[in-house]
Amino acid sequence: xxxxxxxxxxxxxxxxxxxxxxxxxxxxxxxxxxxxxxxxxxxxxxxxxxxxxxxxxxxxxxxxxxxxxxxxxxxxxxxxxxxxxxxxxxxxxxxxxxxxxxxxxxxxxxxxxxxxxxxxxxxxxxxxxxxxxxxxxxxxxxxxxxxxxxxxxxxxxxxxxxxxxxxxxxxxxxxxxxxxxxxxxxxxxxxxxxxxxxxxxxxxxxxxxxxxxxxxxxxxxxxxxxxxxxxxxxxxxxxxxxxxxxxxxxxxxxxxxxxxxxxxxxxxxxxxxxxxxxxxxxxxxxxxxxxxxxxxxxxxxxxxxx
Amino acid sequence: xxxxxxxxxxxxxxxxxxxxxxxxxxxxxxxxxxxxxxxxxxxxxxxxxxxxxxxxxxxxxxxxxxxxxxxxxxxxxxxxxxxxxxxxxxxxxxxxxxxxxxxxxxxxxxxxxxxxxxxxxxxxxxxxxxxxxxxxxxxxxxxxxxxxxxxxxxxxxxxxxxxxxxxxxxxxxxxxxxxxxxxxxxxxxxxxxxxxxxxxxxxxxxxxxxxxxxxxxxxxxxxxxxxxxxxxxxxxxxxxxxxxxxxxxxxxxxx
Numbered sequence: 167x168x169x170x171x172x173x174x175x176x177x178x179x180x181x182x183x184x185x186x187x188x189x190x191x192x193x194x195x196x197x198x199x200x201x202x203x204x205x206x207x208x209x210x211x212x213x214x215x216x217x218x219x220x221x222x223x224x225x226x227x228x229x230x231x232x233x234x235x236x237x238x239x240x241x242x243x244x245x246x247x248x249x250x251x252x253x254x255x256x257x258x259x260x261x262x263x264x265x266x267x268x269x270x271x272x273x274x275x276x277x278x279x280x281x282x283x284x285x286x287x288x289x290x291x292x293x294x295x296x297x298x299x300x301x302x303x304x305x306x307x308x309x310x311x312x313x314x315x316x317x318x319x320x321x322x323x324x325x326x327x328x329x330x331x332x333x334x335x336x337x338x339x340x341x342x343x344x345x346x347x348x349x350x351x352x353x354x355x356x357x358x359x360x361x362x363x364x365x366x367x368x369x370x371x372x373x374x375x376x377x378x379x380x381x382x383x384x385x386x387x388x389x390x391x392x393x394x395x396x397x398x399x400x401x402x403x404x405x406x407x408x409x410x411x412x413x414x415x416x417x418x419x420x421x422x423x424x425x426x427x428x429x430x431x432x433x434x435x436x437x438x439x440x441x442x443x444x445x446x447x448x449x450x451x452x453x454x455x456x457x458x459x460x461x462x463x464x465x466x467x468x469x470x471x472x
Numbered sequence: 473x474x475x476x477x478x479x480x481x482x483x484x485x486x487x488x489x490x491x492x493x494x495x496x497x498x499x500x501x502x503x504x505x506x507x508x509x510x511x512x513x514x515x516x517x518x519x520x521x522x523x524x525x526x527x528x529x530x531x532x533x534x535x536x537x538x539x540x541x542x543x544x545x546x547x548x549x550x551x552x553x554x555x556x557x558x559x560x561x562x563x564x565x566x567x568x569x570x571x572x573x574x575x576x577x578x579x580x581x582x583x584x585x586x587x588x589x590x591x592x593x594x595x596x597x598x599x600x601x602x603x604x605x606x607x608x609x610x611x612x613x614x615x616x617x618x619x620x621x622x623x624x625x626x627x628x629x630x631x632x633x634x635x636x637x638x639x640x641x642x643x644x645x646x647x648x649x650x651x652x653x654x655x656x657x658x659x660x661x662x663x664x665x666x667x668x669x670x671x672x673x674x675x676x677x678x679x680x681x682x683x684x685x686x687x688x689x690x691x692x693x694x695x696x697x698x699x700x701x702x703x704x705x706x707x708x709x710x711x712x713x714x715x716x717x718x719x720x721x722x723x724x725x726x727x
Contacts, residue, residue, distance in 0.1 A: 218566055220724075240568045248566040254558025258492035259485065266487050271478065271569040294492070314567070 171318050172217060177226035179212050186212045195460035199350045205460055208411050209373040210353040211251060214322050214427045218248050225345060231318055244272055249307045251323050257296030265309050272314030276396045285339060301332045321352040337362055357453045369456060371463035374464040381452055385422035390450045392424040397443035427470035477575045482577025504539040504593055532597030533685035534658045539593050541624050543586035548628035549645040557638035557725045565723045579625045586621050598605040606688050609697030613688050619703050620681045623710035630713040633720025657682040
Protein backbone atom coordinates (compact mmCIF):
# COMPACT_ATOMS: atom_id res chain seq x y z
CA UNK A 167 0.00 0.00 0.00
CA UNK A 168 1.32 3.46 -0.90
CA UNK A 169 2.05 5.87 1.91
CA UNK A 170 -1.17 7.55 3.00
CA UNK A 171 -1.58 11.27 2.28
CA UNK A 172 -3.34 11.63 5.61
CA UNK A 173 -3.11 9.12 8.44
CA UNK A 174 -4.86 9.82 11.72
CA UNK A 175 -5.17 7.52 14.74
CA UNK A 176 -7.02 8.27 17.94
CA UNK A 177 -7.13 12.02 17.28
CA UNK A 178 -8.57 13.97 20.20
CA UNK A 179 -9.20 17.66 20.78
CA UNK A 180 -10.59 18.91 24.06
CA UNK A 181 -11.86 22.38 24.79
CA UNK A 182 -12.01 22.40 28.57
CA UNK A 183 -14.08 19.38 29.49
CA UNK A 184 -15.72 19.23 26.06
CA UNK A 185 -14.28 16.73 23.59
CA UNK A 186 -14.77 18.41 20.21
CA UNK A 187 -12.98 15.48 18.57
CA UNK A 188 -13.26 12.31 20.62
CA UNK A 189 -10.74 9.89 19.17
CA UNK A 190 -11.03 9.48 15.41
CA UNK A 191 -9.11 7.41 12.86
CA UNK A 192 -8.80 8.46 9.22
CA UNK A 193 -6.78 7.34 6.25
CA UNK A 194 -6.73 9.19 2.95
CA UNK A 195 -4.90 7.67 0.03
CA UNK A 196 -2.86 9.81 -2.39
CA UNK A 197 -4.97 11.11 -5.29
CA UNK A 198 -8.23 10.49 -3.46
CA UNK A 199 -11.10 12.92 -2.92
CA UNK A 200 -12.02 12.40 0.69
CA UNK A 201 -15.04 14.05 2.31
CA UNK A 202 -15.54 14.55 6.01
CA UNK A 203 -19.30 14.87 6.24
CA UNK A 204 -21.17 15.97 9.30
CA UNK A 205 -23.62 18.43 10.81
CA UNK A 206 -22.48 21.80 12.13
CA UNK A 207 -20.56 21.47 15.36
CA UNK A 208 -19.65 17.82 14.73
CA UNK A 209 -15.91 18.52 14.78
CA UNK A 210 -15.20 18.87 11.04
CA UNK A 211 -13.42 22.20 11.13
CA UNK A 212 -11.52 21.29 14.30
CA UNK A 213 -10.28 18.13 12.60
CA UNK A 214 -9.29 19.76 9.32
CA UNK A 215 -7.56 22.63 11.12
CA UNK A 216 -5.48 20.17 13.12
CA UNK A 217 -4.47 18.49 9.86
CA UNK A 218 -3.57 21.87 8.35
CA UNK A 219 -1.42 22.79 11.34
CA UNK A 220 -3.66 25.62 12.47
CA UNK A 221 -4.57 23.94 15.76
CA UNK A 222 -2.77 21.75 18.24
CA UNK A 223 -4.30 18.38 19.07
CA UNK A 224 -4.94 17.14 22.58
CA UNK A 225 -3.97 13.57 21.73
CA UNK A 226 -3.53 10.95 19.03
CA UNK A 227 -1.24 10.42 16.06
CA UNK A 228 -1.39 12.59 12.96
CA UNK A 229 0.68 12.29 9.82
CA UNK A 230 0.01 14.48 6.79
CA UNK A 231 2.28 13.82 3.79
CA UNK A 232 4.62 12.23 6.31
CA UNK A 233 4.79 15.37 8.45
CA UNK A 234 3.41 16.11 11.87
CA UNK A 235 1.42 19.28 11.09
CA UNK A 236 1.67 20.46 14.71
CA UNK A 237 5.36 21.23 14.13
CA UNK A 238 4.47 23.84 11.51
CA UNK A 239 7.45 23.00 9.32
CA UNK A 240 7.96 25.15 6.30
CA UNK A 241 8.51 22.14 4.08
CA UNK A 242 5.09 20.85 5.14
CA UNK A 243 3.39 24.14 4.31
CA UNK A 244 5.07 24.13 0.91
CA UNK A 245 3.25 20.93 0.01
CA UNK A 246 -0.31 21.76 1.08
CA UNK A 247 -2.96 24.25 -0.02
CA UNK A 248 -5.66 25.48 2.30
CA UNK A 249 -9.08 26.97 1.66
CA UNK A 250 -10.39 28.01 5.04
CA UNK A 251 -14.08 28.36 5.76
CA UNK A 252 -13.79 32.12 5.62
CA UNK A 253 -10.72 34.20 4.98
CA UNK A 254 -9.98 37.74 4.02
CA UNK A 255 -7.69 38.89 1.30
CA UNK A 256 -6.23 42.27 0.41
CA UNK A 257 -9.14 43.99 -1.37
CA UNK A 258 -7.01 46.53 -3.24
CA UNK A 259 -4.90 43.96 -5.09
CA UNK A 260 -6.09 42.40 -8.34
CA UNK A 261 -6.76 38.69 -8.76
CA UNK A 262 -3.48 38.20 -10.65
CA UNK A 263 -1.47 40.19 -8.10
CA UNK A 264 -2.90 38.21 -5.19
CA UNK A 265 -2.17 34.87 -6.81
CA UNK A 266 1.35 36.04 -7.74
CA UNK A 267 1.93 37.33 -4.19
CA UNK A 268 1.11 33.94 -2.67
CA UNK A 269 2.82 31.98 -5.45
CA UNK A 270 6.04 33.75 -4.46
CA UNK A 271 6.04 31.96 -1.09
CA UNK A 272 6.46 28.53 -2.69
CA UNK A 273 9.49 26.87 -4.24
CA UNK A 274 7.70 25.49 -7.31
CA UNK A 275 4.58 27.56 -7.94
CA UNK A 276 2.12 26.95 -10.74
CA UNK A 277 1.93 29.77 -13.26
CA UNK A 278 -0.40 32.55 -12.17
CA UNK A 279 -2.38 32.59 -15.39
CA UNK A 280 -2.80 28.85 -15.35
CA UNK A 281 -4.18 28.95 -11.81
CA UNK A 282 -6.56 31.79 -12.69
CA UNK A 283 -7.72 29.84 -15.72
CA UNK A 284 -8.26 26.73 -13.57
CA UNK A 285 -10.65 28.51 -11.22
CA UNK A 286 -12.45 30.26 -14.08
CA UNK A 287 -11.46 33.84 -13.27
CA UNK A 288 -9.62 34.64 -16.52
CA UNK A 289 -11.99 37.50 -17.27
CA UNK A 290 -11.52 38.96 -13.78
CA UNK A 291 -7.75 38.60 -13.91
CA UNK A 292 -6.98 42.31 -13.55
CA UNK A 293 -9.95 43.25 -11.41
CA UNK A 294 -9.46 44.25 -7.81
CA UNK A 295 -10.75 41.65 -5.40
CA UNK A 296 -12.89 44.25 -3.64
CA UNK A 297 -14.94 44.51 -6.83
CA UNK A 298 -15.66 40.78 -7.15
CA UNK A 299 -18.84 38.96 -6.10
CA UNK A 300 -18.87 36.62 -3.11
CA UNK A 301 -18.69 33.53 -5.30
CA UNK A 302 -15.79 34.96 -7.29
CA UNK A 303 -13.91 35.75 -4.08
CA UNK A 304 -14.34 32.14 -3.04
CA UNK A 305 -12.63 31.21 -6.30
CA UNK A 306 -9.82 33.58 -5.43
CA UNK A 307 -9.47 31.60 -2.18
CA UNK A 308 -9.12 28.45 -4.23
CA UNK A 309 -6.70 30.10 -6.66
CA UNK A 310 -4.48 31.24 -3.78
CA UNK A 311 -4.55 27.74 -2.30
CA UNK A 312 -3.46 26.35 -5.69
CA UNK A 313 -0.77 28.98 -6.29
CA UNK A 314 1.98 26.84 -4.77
CA UNK A 315 0.93 23.74 -6.76
CA UNK A 316 0.19 21.70 -3.61
CA UNK A 317 0.04 17.90 -3.47
CA UNK A 318 -2.76 18.01 -0.93
CA UNK A 319 -5.60 20.48 -0.85
CA UNK A 320 -7.80 21.13 2.16
CA UNK A 321 -11.23 22.56 1.40
CA UNK A 322 -13.30 23.51 4.44
CA UNK A 323 -16.93 23.77 3.33
CA UNK A 324 -15.97 24.98 -0.13
CA UNK A 325 -19.49 25.66 -1.44
CA UNK A 326 -21.36 26.96 1.61
CA UNK A 327 -23.34 30.00 0.51
CA UNK A 328 -23.20 29.14 -3.21
CA UNK A 329 -26.25 29.08 -5.46
CA UNK A 330 -26.94 25.74 -7.19
CA UNK A 331 -25.26 26.73 -10.47
CA UNK A 332 -22.14 27.95 -8.69
CA UNK A 333 -22.01 24.74 -6.66
CA UNK A 334 -22.07 22.65 -9.85
CA UNK A 335 -19.24 24.72 -11.27
CA UNK A 336 -17.25 24.36 -8.07
CA UNK A 337 -17.72 20.59 -8.19
CA UNK A 338 -16.47 20.51 -11.76
CA UNK A 339 -13.44 22.48 -10.67
CA UNK A 340 -12.72 20.14 -7.76
CA UNK A 341 -13.01 17.11 -10.02
CA UNK A 342 -10.62 18.83 -12.40
CA UNK A 343 -8.10 19.24 -9.57
CA UNK A 344 -8.39 15.59 -8.67
CA UNK A 345 -7.71 14.80 -12.32
CA UNK A 346 -4.41 16.69 -11.93
CA UNK A 347 -3.46 14.12 -9.30
CA UNK A 348 -4.09 16.25 -6.23
CA UNK A 349 -5.30 14.66 -3.04
CA UNK A 350 -8.35 16.53 -1.80
CA UNK A 351 -9.61 16.58 1.77
CA UNK A 352 -12.89 18.40 1.99
CA UNK A 353 -15.42 18.97 4.71
CA UNK A 354 -19.06 19.52 3.99
CA UNK A 355 -22.46 19.31 5.58
CA UNK A 356 -24.11 18.69 2.21
CA UNK A 357 -24.84 15.03 1.55
CA UNK A 358 -25.18 15.60 -2.18
CA UNK A 359 -21.77 17.25 -2.25
CA UNK A 360 -20.09 14.28 -0.58
CA UNK A 361 -21.97 11.93 -2.89
CA UNK A 362 -21.13 13.88 -6.03
CA UNK A 363 -17.44 14.41 -5.31
CA UNK A 364 -15.93 11.98 -2.89
CA UNK A 365 -14.23 8.66 -3.54
CA UNK A 366 -14.62 8.01 0.15
CA UNK A 367 -16.71 9.63 2.86
CA UNK A 368 -16.37 9.60 6.63
CA UNK A 369 -19.40 10.75 8.57
CA UNK A 370 -18.54 12.58 11.75
CA UNK A 371 -21.04 13.29 14.49
CA UNK A 372 -20.39 14.57 18.00
CA UNK A 373 -16.63 14.22 17.47
CA UNK A 374 -16.73 10.57 16.39
CA UNK A 375 -16.59 8.82 13.03
CA UNK A 376 -19.89 6.95 12.77
CA UNK A 377 -19.44 5.53 9.28
CA UNK A 378 -16.81 5.41 6.58
CA UNK A 379 -16.62 4.13 3.05
CA UNK A 380 -17.42 4.91 -0.59
CA UNK A 381 -20.64 6.96 -0.73
CA UNK A 382 -22.59 4.16 -2.42
CA UNK A 383 -21.97 1.67 0.43
CA UNK A 384 -22.20 4.06 3.32
CA UNK A 385 -24.46 3.11 6.19
CA UNK A 386 -25.01 -0.39 4.71
CA UNK A 387 -26.63 1.12 1.65
CA UNK A 388 -25.16 -1.51 -0.67
CA UNK A 389 -27.27 -4.26 0.86
CA UNK A 390 -30.21 -2.20 2.07
CA UNK A 391 -33.73 -2.66 0.71
CA UNK A 392 -34.86 -1.03 -2.49
CA UNK A 393 -38.38 0.32 -2.75
CA UNK A 394 -40.60 0.45 -5.85
CA UNK A 395 -43.17 3.21 -5.77
CA UNK A 396 -46.06 3.75 -8.19
CA UNK A 397 -49.73 4.61 -8.33
CA UNK A 398 -52.62 2.70 -9.92
CA UNK A 399 -55.61 4.00 -11.86
CA UNK A 400 -58.79 4.04 -9.77
CA UNK A 401 -60.61 0.72 -9.80
CA UNK A 402 -57.61 -1.53 -10.42
CA UNK A 403 -56.52 -3.89 -7.64
CA UNK A 404 -52.98 -5.06 -6.96
CA UNK A 405 -52.65 -8.82 -6.35
CA UNK A 406 -52.00 -9.84 -2.72
CA UNK A 407 -48.68 -11.53 -3.62
CA UNK A 408 -46.92 -8.20 -4.04
CA UNK A 409 -47.46 -7.36 -0.36
CA UNK A 410 -47.72 -3.64 -1.12
CA UNK A 411 -48.01 -0.90 1.48
CA UNK A 412 -49.88 2.31 0.82
CA UNK A 413 -47.99 5.58 1.06
CA UNK A 414 -50.54 8.33 0.59
CA UNK A 415 -52.11 7.77 -2.81
CA UNK A 416 -49.18 5.59 -3.96
CA UNK A 417 -48.14 1.97 -3.38
CA UNK A 418 -44.73 0.84 -2.23
CA UNK A 419 -42.98 -2.54 -2.50
CA UNK A 420 -39.83 -3.26 -0.53
CA UNK A 421 -37.29 -5.80 -1.74
CA UNK A 422 -33.68 -6.86 -1.51
CA UNK A 423 -33.86 -8.09 -5.13
CA UNK A 424 -35.47 -5.42 -7.25
CA UNK A 425 -34.86 -6.97 -10.69
CA UNK A 426 -37.25 -10.00 -10.52
CA UNK A 427 -39.83 -7.99 -8.57
CA UNK A 428 -39.79 -5.22 -11.16
CA UNK A 429 -40.18 -7.82 -13.90
CA UNK A 430 -43.13 -9.41 -12.09
CA UNK A 431 -44.80 -6.04 -11.46
CA UNK A 432 -44.44 -4.63 -14.94
CA UNK A 433 -45.46 -8.01 -16.45
CA UNK A 434 -48.63 -7.91 -14.41
CA UNK A 435 -49.35 -4.27 -15.38
CA UNK A 436 -48.85 -4.93 -19.10
CA UNK A 437 -51.05 -8.00 -18.89
CA UNK A 438 -53.79 -5.98 -17.25
CA UNK A 439 -53.27 -3.05 -19.63
CA UNK A 440 -52.58 -0.78 -16.68
CA UNK A 441 -50.23 2.20 -16.60
CA UNK A 442 -48.11 2.36 -13.40
CA UNK A 443 -48.25 6.06 -12.64
CA UNK A 444 -45.00 7.76 -11.55
CA UNK A 445 -43.04 4.51 -11.30
CA UNK A 446 -39.84 4.98 -9.27
CA UNK A 447 -37.07 2.71 -8.04
CA UNK A 448 -35.86 4.14 -4.74
CA UNK A 449 -32.47 3.40 -3.25
CA UNK A 450 -31.90 4.56 0.32
CA UNK A 451 -30.23 7.94 -0.15
CA UNK A 452 -27.01 8.98 1.51
CA UNK A 453 -29.18 11.51 3.26
CA UNK A 454 -31.26 8.74 4.87
CA UNK A 455 -28.13 6.90 5.99
CA UNK A 456 -26.58 10.12 7.22
CA UNK A 457 -29.58 11.21 9.24
CA UNK A 458 -29.96 7.78 10.85
CA UNK A 459 -26.25 7.58 11.70
CA UNK A 460 -25.83 11.11 13.02
CA UNK A 461 -29.01 11.02 15.07
CA UNK A 462 -27.97 7.72 16.60
CA UNK A 463 -24.53 9.14 17.44
CA UNK A 464 -25.95 12.17 19.16
CA UNK A 465 -28.48 10.06 21.10
CA UNK A 466 -25.63 7.79 22.28
CA UNK A 467 -23.71 10.62 23.85
CA UNK A 468 -23.28 10.09 27.58
CA UNK A 469 -24.03 13.75 28.20
CA UNK A 470 -27.16 13.69 26.03
CA UNK A 471 -30.13 14.36 28.24
CA UNK A 472 -33.73 13.58 27.51
CA UNK B 473 18.61 35.60 2.67
CA UNK B 474 15.45 34.52 0.94
CA UNK B 475 13.09 35.21 3.87
CA UNK B 476 14.30 38.79 4.03
CA UNK B 477 13.67 39.14 0.32
CA UNK B 478 10.15 37.85 0.89
CA UNK B 479 9.61 40.50 3.57
CA UNK B 480 10.77 43.22 1.16
CA UNK B 481 8.49 41.81 -1.52
CA UNK B 482 5.68 42.00 1.04
CA UNK B 483 6.42 45.74 1.47
CA UNK B 484 6.03 46.23 -2.28
CA UNK B 485 2.59 44.63 -2.36
CA UNK B 486 1.59 46.40 0.85
CA UNK B 487 2.61 49.69 -0.72
CA UNK B 488 0.71 49.01 -3.91
CA UNK B 489 -2.47 48.24 -1.95
CA UNK B 490 -1.92 51.33 0.22
CA UNK B 491 -1.85 53.75 -2.71
CA UNK B 492 -4.87 52.12 -4.36
CA UNK B 493 -7.00 53.55 -1.56
CA UNK B 494 -6.21 57.17 -2.34
CA UNK B 495 -8.64 58.70 0.13
CA UNK B 496 -7.12 56.77 3.02
CA UNK B 497 -3.61 57.57 1.78
CA UNK B 498 -4.45 61.28 1.45
CA UNK B 499 -5.75 61.56 4.99
CA UNK B 500 -2.83 59.58 6.38
CA UNK B 501 -0.61 62.40 5.13
CA UNK B 502 -3.01 65.32 5.57
CA UNK B 503 -4.10 64.50 9.12
CA UNK B 504 -0.91 65.64 10.91
CA UNK B 505 -0.77 68.79 8.76
CA UNK B 506 -4.37 69.65 9.64
CA UNK B 507 -3.50 69.32 13.33
CA UNK B 508 -0.39 71.42 12.81
CA UNK B 509 -2.30 74.27 11.16
CA UNK B 510 -5.07 74.24 13.78
CA UNK B 511 -2.69 74.19 16.74
CA UNK B 512 -0.60 76.97 15.26
CA UNK B 513 -3.71 79.11 14.83
CA UNK B 514 -5.09 78.39 18.30
CA UNK B 515 -1.83 78.75 20.21
CA UNK B 516 -0.08 81.44 18.20
CA UNK B 517 -1.11 84.15 20.68
CA UNK B 518 0.06 82.36 23.79
CA UNK B 519 3.26 83.71 25.18
CA UNK B 520 6.39 81.86 26.12
CA UNK B 521 9.01 82.42 28.76
CA UNK B 522 11.63 82.14 26.05
CA UNK B 523 11.78 85.24 23.86
CA UNK B 524 11.35 84.46 20.18
CA UNK B 525 10.02 80.93 20.81
CA UNK B 526 6.84 80.65 18.75
CA UNK B 527 4.01 78.13 18.63
CA UNK B 528 5.39 76.77 15.36
CA UNK B 529 8.77 76.11 16.99
CA UNK B 530 7.00 73.85 19.44
CA UNK B 531 4.50 72.27 17.07
CA UNK B 532 6.84 71.32 14.23
CA UNK B 533 8.75 68.68 16.22
CA UNK B 534 5.59 67.85 18.19
CA UNK B 535 3.61 67.05 15.05
CA UNK B 536 6.52 64.98 13.75
CA UNK B 537 6.11 62.95 16.94
CA UNK B 538 2.38 62.68 16.36
CA UNK B 539 2.88 61.69 12.71
CA UNK B 540 5.42 58.96 13.49
CA UNK B 541 3.17 57.52 16.20
CA UNK B 542 0.15 57.56 13.87
CA UNK B 543 2.06 55.87 11.06
CA UNK B 544 3.55 53.17 13.27
CA UNK B 545 1.62 52.51 16.48
CA UNK B 546 -1.90 53.48 15.38
CA UNK B 547 -1.57 52.05 11.89
CA UNK B 548 -0.16 48.67 12.99
CA UNK B 549 -2.49 48.22 15.97
CA UNK B 550 -5.54 48.88 13.81
CA UNK B 551 -4.57 47.32 10.50
CA UNK B 552 -3.02 44.15 11.92
CA UNK B 553 -6.09 43.61 14.11
CA UNK B 554 -8.36 44.12 11.12
CA UNK B 555 -6.25 41.76 9.00
CA UNK B 556 -6.32 39.23 11.84
CA UNK B 557 -10.10 39.30 12.16
CA UNK B 558 -10.56 39.20 8.39
CA UNK B 559 -8.58 35.94 8.42
CA UNK B 560 -5.68 37.30 6.36
CA UNK B 561 -3.14 36.45 9.06
CA UNK B 562 -4.50 32.93 9.35
CA UNK B 563 -4.29 32.45 5.60
CA UNK B 564 -0.67 33.61 5.61
CA UNK B 565 0.04 31.28 8.52
CA UNK B 566 -0.95 28.33 6.32
CA UNK B 567 1.67 29.20 3.70
CA UNK B 568 5.44 28.70 3.80
CA UNK B 569 5.96 32.44 4.42
CA UNK B 570 7.38 32.73 7.96
CA UNK B 571 5.10 34.78 10.21
CA UNK B 572 7.88 37.17 11.12
CA UNK B 573 8.58 37.91 7.46
CA UNK B 574 4.96 38.87 6.94
CA UNK B 575 4.95 41.14 10.01
CA UNK B 576 8.31 42.62 9.07
CA UNK B 577 6.80 43.55 5.70
CA UNK B 578 4.01 45.43 7.45
CA UNK B 579 6.44 47.07 9.88
CA UNK B 580 8.76 48.22 7.10
CA UNK B 581 5.85 49.69 5.20
CA UNK B 582 4.70 51.53 8.33
CA UNK B 583 8.22 52.90 8.78
CA UNK B 584 8.29 53.98 5.13
CA UNK B 585 5.06 55.95 5.62
CA UNK B 586 6.44 57.41 8.86
CA UNK B 587 9.57 58.54 7.04
CA UNK B 588 7.54 60.27 4.32
CA UNK B 589 5.46 61.97 7.02
CA UNK B 590 8.56 63.26 8.81
CA UNK B 591 9.79 64.76 5.55
CA UNK B 592 6.41 66.33 4.81
CA UNK B 593 5.87 67.79 8.29
CA UNK B 594 9.45 69.07 8.55
CA UNK B 595 9.20 70.66 5.10
CA UNK B 596 5.79 72.14 5.93
CA UNK B 597 7.22 73.70 9.12
CA UNK B 598 10.27 75.04 7.29
CA UNK B 599 8.35 76.47 4.34
CA UNK B 600 5.22 77.89 5.99
CA UNK B 601 6.41 78.65 9.52
CA UNK B 602 10.09 79.24 8.94
CA UNK B 603 11.08 76.55 11.44
CA UNK B 604 14.68 75.58 10.83
CA UNK B 605 15.33 71.89 10.20
CA UNK B 606 18.20 70.66 12.42
CA UNK B 607 20.53 69.55 9.61
CA UNK B 608 23.54 69.88 11.84
CA UNK B 609 22.11 67.28 14.24
CA UNK B 610 21.05 64.81 11.55
CA UNK B 611 22.73 61.68 13.03
CA UNK B 612 20.99 62.21 16.38
CA UNK B 613 17.71 62.94 14.58
CA UNK B 614 17.92 59.74 12.53
CA UNK B 615 18.79 57.69 15.61
CA UNK B 616 15.93 59.22 17.62
CA UNK B 617 13.42 58.61 14.83
CA UNK B 618 14.72 55.07 14.33
CA UNK B 619 14.41 54.14 18.01
CA UNK B 620 10.98 55.78 18.18
CA UNK B 621 9.68 54.04 15.05
CA UNK B 622 10.88 50.65 16.27
CA UNK B 623 9.40 51.24 19.72
CA UNK B 624 6.00 52.38 18.51
CA UNK B 625 5.78 49.53 15.99
CA UNK B 626 6.45 47.08 18.82
CA UNK B 627 3.91 48.77 21.12
CA UNK B 628 1.33 48.71 18.33
CA UNK B 629 1.86 44.99 17.71
CA UNK B 630 1.72 44.30 21.45
CA UNK B 631 -1.59 46.14 21.65
CA UNK B 632 -3.18 43.88 19.00
CA UNK B 633 -3.07 41.05 21.51
CA UNK B 634 -5.28 43.10 23.82
CA UNK B 635 -7.78 44.23 21.19
CA UNK B 636 -10.70 41.79 21.24
CA UNK B 637 -11.93 42.30 17.66
CA UNK B 638 -11.69 44.49 14.57
CA UNK B 639 -14.69 46.62 15.55
CA UNK B 640 -12.97 47.55 18.81
CA UNK B 641 -9.63 48.36 17.14
CA UNK B 642 -10.13 52.11 16.46
CA UNK B 643 -11.72 52.75 19.86
CA UNK B 644 -9.03 50.89 21.81
CA UNK B 645 -6.13 52.32 19.80
CA UNK B 646 -7.31 55.93 19.97
CA UNK B 647 -8.48 55.50 23.55
CA UNK B 648 -4.97 54.43 24.51
CA UNK B 649 -2.93 56.95 22.53
CA UNK B 650 -4.90 60.21 22.71
CA UNK B 651 -4.85 60.73 26.48
CA UNK B 652 -1.12 60.00 26.45
CA UNK B 653 -0.56 62.46 23.58
CA UNK B 654 -2.38 65.17 25.56
CA UNK B 655 -0.18 64.78 28.65
CA UNK B 656 3.07 64.28 26.76
CA UNK B 657 3.92 67.71 25.31
CA UNK B 658 2.58 66.82 21.89
CA UNK B 659 -0.78 68.51 21.46
CA UNK B 660 -0.38 70.93 24.35
CA UNK B 661 2.80 72.38 25.69
CA UNK B 662 2.69 71.78 29.42
CA UNK B 663 4.77 74.45 31.07
CA UNK B 664 3.53 73.82 34.58
CA UNK B 665 1.50 70.64 34.93
CA UNK B 666 0.55 69.12 38.30
CA UNK B 667 3.43 67.00 39.57
CA UNK B 668 1.47 63.74 39.37
CA UNK B 669 0.63 64.35 35.74
CA UNK B 670 4.23 65.11 34.88
CA UNK B 671 5.23 61.89 36.62
CA UNK B 672 2.68 59.82 34.76
CA UNK B 673 3.64 61.33 31.44
CA UNK B 674 7.28 60.39 32.03
CA UNK B 675 6.27 56.75 32.46
CA UNK B 676 5.14 56.56 28.86
CA UNK B 677 7.41 56.61 25.80
CA UNK B 678 5.51 59.43 24.02
CA UNK B 679 6.77 62.09 26.41
CA UNK B 680 10.36 60.98 25.91
CA UNK B 681 10.00 60.97 22.13
CA UNK B 682 8.48 64.47 22.27
CA UNK B 683 11.18 65.80 24.59
CA UNK B 684 13.94 64.29 22.44
CA UNK B 685 12.48 65.85 19.29
CA UNK B 686 11.94 69.24 20.96
CA UNK B 687 15.55 69.16 22.13
CA UNK B 688 16.77 68.37 18.60
CA UNK B 689 14.76 71.22 17.13
CA UNK B 690 15.59 73.75 19.86
CA UNK B 691 17.97 76.36 18.37
CA UNK B 692 19.66 76.77 21.76
CA UNK B 693 20.72 73.13 21.82
CA UNK B 694 24.43 72.62 21.44
CA UNK B 695 26.33 69.44 20.74
CA UNK B 696 24.94 66.34 19.03
CA UNK B 697 21.37 66.92 20.21
CA UNK B 698 21.04 63.36 21.40
CA UNK B 699 18.83 62.75 24.49
CA UNK B 700 20.31 59.49 25.70
CA UNK B 701 18.01 58.91 28.64
CA UNK B 702 14.88 59.59 26.58
CA UNK B 703 16.05 57.10 23.97
CA UNK B 704 16.82 54.57 26.69
CA UNK B 705 13.28 54.79 28.10
CA UNK B 706 11.81 54.41 24.61
CA UNK B 707 14.04 51.45 23.84
CA UNK B 708 13.03 49.79 27.13
CA UNK B 709 9.39 50.19 26.14
CA UNK B 710 10.19 48.74 22.74
CA UNK B 711 11.85 45.64 24.17
CA UNK B 712 9.07 45.11 26.72
CA UNK B 713 6.42 45.54 24.02
CA UNK B 714 8.21 43.08 21.78
CA UNK B 715 8.14 40.47 24.54
CA UNK B 716 4.43 41.11 25.14
CA UNK B 717 3.78 40.88 21.39
CA UNK B 718 5.63 37.58 21.11
CA UNK B 719 3.59 36.15 23.98
CA UNK B 720 0.14 37.49 23.15
CA UNK B 721 0.11 37.85 19.37
CA UNK B 722 -2.68 35.92 17.69
CA UNK B 723 -2.90 34.75 14.08
CA UNK B 724 -6.45 33.55 14.55
CA UNK B 725 -9.49 35.78 14.17
CA UNK B 726 -11.18 36.56 17.47
CA UNK B 727 -14.90 37.11 17.39
